[in-house]
Amino acid sequence: MLSETIRHTYLLHGLNHDQVAAIAAIANVREYDGGQTIVRQFSRDDGVAIVLEGTARVKGFSGETLCECGPGSIVGEMSLVDDQPRSANVVSVGRSKIVVIPGDKLWTLLDSDAVLARTFLHNLCRVLSMRLRTASIHLDLTQGKSVAPT
Template structure:
């Protein structure tokens, strides 16, 4: 016998994860999170839509936090759009950028421009602070993972530097 009441009660059992959580799961900053932690994080995340060629942020603008690409793609550039644009990176689904702004008050160091219609998830300094206050264990986890990601980037930069220096000395 199928009753609407029972269906309602058991509705939560096979709940599929939202698109936001699925995207967040790809990001190394949120690795080893439990479903409950993802649910808490989801409440703080802001979902934004950007049209093609729309700026997510501009170089030297005050930065408030990081973005994660849910759908679409974003290019990171220096220089003006017309002529001498220098593309530093092209990012796709599951990639993230702007995470340095979580730590310092420095202005943005590059432009971020959507290259197609994109949906981004924003996670900001104040959200991190709120989370740190509400659930310090979760906040700690994010900071630790962020440290890991930044360390990885630094190591990558070091490798490039060493490579460049070796090429120069040869």
């Protein structure tokens, strides 16, 4: 059952059984072979995806690898939040299984349950904050700056 598979992912941390089941009910599981595109840069879809199995590689504007996301990781969250086109390509590294939660259905669900919305969005903010911190540290390191506390 999908709800049991996704309930321990970071994005759904703190949600009760019924809330996870509601998200699972609107989600789709997709399987990808190595090299297949999971998220296409500049596309207008706004769903968020959770890596269940395998690895997803996020590639930036010039094709460089920005990161690799393993089981439990999320991709596509920026377009969910800002309603802008996708900022990167995400491709499958080897065989992978991905849960896709369509943005329109997710927002409708969040509108119907304030506690679910608060918990989900809090988790999403934590993910975004962690990614911003990581990017800031990476930028400092590439510029030769110390990241140690002073």
